[in-house]
Amino acid sequence: MTAIPDKTAADPQQIIAELERKLDERTSERDEALERQTATAGILQIIASSPSDVQPVFDAIAERSKRLVNALSTTVFGIVDGMMHLTAFTPTNPEADATLRATFPAPLSKFSWGESIRRGEIYRVADSESEPEGLRDLARQRGWRSCLCVPLLRDGKPIGMIGPTRAEPGPFADHDVQLLQTFADQAVIAISNVELFQQVQERTRELSASLDDLRATQDRLVQTEKLASLGQLTAGIAHEIKNPLNFVNNFSALSAELIEEMKDVLSDISLDNNKREELDQITKMLKDNLEKVVQHGKRADSIVKNMLQHSRQGSSEHRVVDINAIVDESLNLAYHGARAEKEGFSITLQRDLDPSVGMADVYPQEITRALLNLVSNAFYATTKRKAEAGDGFEPVLYATTKNLGDKVEIRIRDNGTGIPEEVKKKIFNPFFTTKPAGEGTGLGLSMSHDIIVKQHGGSIDVESEPGLFTEFKIVLPRTIQR
Numbered sequence: 001m002t003a004i005p006d007k008t009a010a011d012p013q014q015i016i017a018e019l020e021r022k023l024d025e026r027t028s029e030r031d032e033a034l035e036r037q038t039a040t041a042g043i044l045q046i047i048a049s050s051p052s053d054v055q056p057v058f059d060a061i062a063e064r065s066k067r068l069v070n071a072l073s074t075t076v077f078g079i080v081d082g083m084m085h086l087t088a089f090t091p092t093n094p095e096a097d098a099t100l101r102a103t104f105p106a107p108l109s110k111f112s113w114g115e116s117i118r119r120g121e122i123y124r125v126a127d128s129e130s131e132p133e134g135l136r137d138l139a140r141q142r143g144w145r146s147c148l149c150v151p152l153l154r155d156g157k158p159i160g161m162i163g164p165t166r167a168e169p170g171p172f173a174d175h176d177v178q179l180l181q182t183f184a185d186q187a188v189i190a191i192s193n194v195e196l197f198q199q200v201q202e203r204t205r206e207l208s209a210s211l212d213d214l215r216a217t218q219d220r221l222v223q224t225e226k227l228a229s230l231g232q233l234t235a236g237i238a239h240e241i242k243n244p245l246n247f248v249n250n251f252s253a254l255s256a257e258l259i260e261e262m263k264d265v266l267s268d269i270s271l272d273n274n275k276r277e278e279l280d281q282i283t284k285m286l287k288d289n290l291e292k293v294v295q296h297g298k299r300a301d302s303i304v305k306n307m308l309q310h311s312r313q314g315s316s317e318h319r320v321v322d323i324n325a326i327v328d329e330s331l332n333l334a335y336h337g338a339r340a341e342k343e344g345f346s347i348t349l350q351r352d353l354d355p356s357v358g359m360a361d362v363y364p365q366e367i368t369r370a371l372l373n374l375v376s377n378a379f380y381a382t383t384k385r386k387a388e389a390g391d392g393f394e395p396v397l398y399a400t401t402k403n404l405g406d407k408v409e410i411r412i413r414d415n416g417t418g419i420p421e422e423v424k425k426k427i428f429n430p431f432f433t434t435k436p437a438g439e440g441t442g443l444g445l446s447m448s449h450d451i452i453v454k455q456h457g458g459s460i461d462v463e464s465e466p467g468l469f470t471e472f473k474i475v476l477p478r479t480i481q482r
Contacts, residue, residue, distance in 0.1 A: 054194040058088035061187045066090050068183055069176040071164035072144050078160045082108050096141035113149040117158050123149040127169040145169040150184045249297040256290040259283055318363045323408050324353040327399055330371035338379050347382055347395040356403040360478045370448035374412045374472050381416025410474040418466035456480055
């Protein structure tokens with residue numbers, strides 16, 4: 001019996017051809033996936049190397065997308081409020097690149113792809129010769145005829161666009177479109193990661209600045225609280241000391257007068273020369289001792305008065321005054337006082353008073369007292385440096401004012417001995433002084449700090465270089481905050 005051929009059996013050649021076709025498809029898919037992974041890996045490397053800068057990411061997107069679809073060139077745009085901004089591109093020639101930069105930013109609606117990109121859809125420019133004149137001329141300069149416009153979508157909204165081009169006209173193949181669309185999704189993630197990192201960095205900087213401000217505020221509050229408590233304590237102690245001190249001063253002065261009366265009474269008594277001489281010596285010693293008691297009693301009384309002034313919350317009436325006039329008056333008072341106190345005192349006063357500083361609502365007597373303290377300290381520092389440096393040194397004090405709008409600035413600068421860094425941290429502490437015993441109470445700068453900061457709501461800062469200069473900067477609000 002003759003066998004009948006099975007016509008349903010496949011031709012071996014057809015089977016081999018089909019297997020080869022499927023193998024080619026698998027190979028092509030594998031190659032495309034590998035290309036996508038390679039391109040994405042390149043962007044991830046860029047992010048790792050510069051996580052805070054988005055520009056290298058845009059540059060990488062342009063370069064990788066060009067290679068991914070074997071394009072002639074690629075442009076990458078950002079879209080903000082309907083405007084296209086050029087963020088990256090692969091160069092062609094200098095003239096064409098310059099024209100490209102000059103064309104953007106431009107409205108998205110100006111281009112044929114505008115509406116499609118706005119809807120989040122891909123757009124193919126099959127032939128640039130069919131496009132409007134501006135885009136056609138740009139395409140000719142950069143040497144392309146076809147373009148693929150792929151939106152960069154975040155939450156369904158376009159934030160940018162990738163535009164690879166080719167020298168030949170005709171639409172991009174579907175597999176290129178799919179390949180670039182997948183890459184665009186990964187590019188958006190990369191851009192978002194960098195932007196998120198930038199936001200975290202900015203927020204970290206803001207938090208760091210806020211923390212610094214908080215610490216500074218806490219330090220000022222602690223200092224203010226210390227000064228307030230110390231002021232109350234000082235006032236109580238000063239009042240307790242002042243009463244017995246008055247008795248010491250008054251009775252020591254009275255006793256000195258009584259010695260003179262005693263000498264007059266004893267002068268009529270007949271004594272031999274030895275007894276008379278011995279009596280004169282004793283009375284002289286008593287008088288000298290009492291004079292020392294009076295001298296140091298007055299010194300103690302001055303310290304008590306300073307302590308009471310330091311503890312006061314404020315004195316005199318606040319009113320609107322001319323700041324330049326107060327600074328000028330304080331300089332003159334301090335200068336003439338120093339000349340009267342120390343013979344041969346000399347210093348050059350240089351004024352640079354801003355005419356626009358104008359008026360401010362302050363406690364004039366208190367501001368004058370603070371300025372007198374600063375100027376007196378400057379005189380002391382320059383005098384000390386002159387004594388150390390000799391005749392070649394010329395003491396100079398600079399006083400400047402500046403209009404800061406709702407605030408005024410006063411600077412007092414001298415070319416004296418300067419302040420070491422370890423001392424600078426303590427100069428506003430009550431009773432801290434570097435002057436020899438008997439020459440300073442350590443309350444002057446503390447009192448000035450209280451007046452400027454506590455009473456007026458201003459600030460006082462110091463800059464100094466040992467052996468060169470010291471400068472105090474005062475900033476006062478034009479109106480006292482209550």
